[in-house]
Amino acid sequence: MNKEILISATDLKKYFPVHKFMGGKQYVKAVDGVSLEINKGETFGLVGESGCGKSTLERTLIRMYDITDGKVTYKGKDITNEKAKNLQWMKDEVQIIFQDPYSALNPFWNVREIINEPLKKAGMSAAEAEERTEYLLNKVGMSKADMDKFPYEFSGGQRQRIGIARALSVNPEFIVCDEPIAALDVSIQAQVVNMLEDLQNEFGLTYLFAAHDLSMVRYISTRIGVMYLGTLVEVAESNELYTNPMHPYTKALLSAIPIVDPLKAREHKRIQLKGELPSPMNIPEGCRFVTRCPYATEACKNGVPKLQEISKGHSVACHRAKEIL
């Protein structure tokens, strides 16, 4: 498969200003120097603990947030500083699925109105939209009888599927999934993930898929990026990352996946990280992971490690990546 880059970011930064008492100003560095490329047709998984900037990265990439610094290109065109009205072409091809199915759908609208919103925006007539809505609901395993229902009449999983139907409505190319399964229970998670995969195969979609359920991400993703405190620390093919993690943070993260077989679990050593995630307002000098890294040396405090390709398609941002393999 030849790789065609759909969206790429170079040294992307997103800071949120925090006003302090007596007029001081500080920044929450939610995303701080992320470079990545997402190829057409793939699923790029994004993992990392809560508060590491996954959602901010996603939303900055598609210009839901304004970009503080860096560059984003979509289909080769620079969209970093384009005005909102010049971005409509991009927004017509990009959709987003939210984490919380309760707040993603307007509780005052019925399903028809919810799904018709992007359709009407795309200039469809009422009759066309009606037909399309019916088709989409069937696609996500719901029926046309649900069209007149309101969000409160559905379960979390069903609402998420309505959200997916809405995202699919305008034939997007790129869907940002902002932890779409985090609020669902396990059986529904599998259902939703399988559905997303089927839809991807059918419509040739590209996903950016954030989650903190590691096994789920491995299952759905082609490539995975591991985020820590606003930066990508490791990017690799899905299987490569799970079998051969290189960054100490990835190692610790993966060692936290529970092992089903008790005999194996006995031999399994969990890497326990000490300390808390540092505040994104007060980022440690040098390597961000230095305060919690079991391999950290004095040298790690000097200079931010860049994402370097260690083996083909496997990049790590660690000063000691080669030593601690």
Added chain:
Amino acid sequence: MKKKNRRLENVKYEFKHNKLAIFAAIYLIAIILVSIFVVFSSVDPDALDVAHKLQSPSSAHWFGTDELGRDYFIRVLYGGRVSLVVGVLAMLTSIIIGVTVGMVAGYFGGIVDNILMRIVDVFSSIPWIIMVTVVGLLFKKGLASIIIVIGLFSWMEIARLVRSEVLSAKEREYVQYADFIGIPSGKVIMSHVFPTVFPTIITAATAQIASAIMVESSLSFLGLGVAAPMSSWGSLLQSSQQYLQKAPYMAVLPGILIILTVYSFNKLGDVLRVFVEPRITAGDKDE
């Protein structure tokens, strides 16, 4: 395919199962009709009959007579005209200003928000009674000026309330989604943000009717409101204070009518909420 409007169904359901809502609707329709058609009554509300002043309720005078011997029942009905018109229109004025300012300030934020909210601060820092007195002198006396004056000086609280609600509504993902796919902001405000803050507006609006009726009575008391011999519920209530021991019914009747009217508006506001926000239906159905 038979299309049923779920919203209307819900409202119908609410009316069927909520006796208080039925009562509120009937009461309001009745009081409005009476207020309109009371002019055809043969009794003159301003006819003095000092020989029969401060009489207790009887078959001749259903609610007795006031300190000048005027028939109190008919005066109360005439008073309803003023109070209802002032209450509802002053409420509408202040709601329209307050909601617009609050929405725009909350939604657009930044410098717009700052300017608008400082204006609100300025307006609310001046004691309203002084403002009302001064502005009241500029306008010609009459119902319209009372309505405008009350409306112009009671929207600040609503603006603050709505702004804070909009700030929280703006963070909801369906609002962000609509913004993202490029729905124009005016439409986002009307179709997403407005319904979200609608319950707050209804609550504020019904409270506003009550307060407008009462403010009007204070204005009358100061001689800035309706001029004697015209009556309003508020002014009747105000003047009844002097005769509280001799003729307590004079306070009770307009008082009860004010309470019932405010209550009914409140109830109907709840029904309106059912239309906008389908989740809320009569208490015994779900939850």
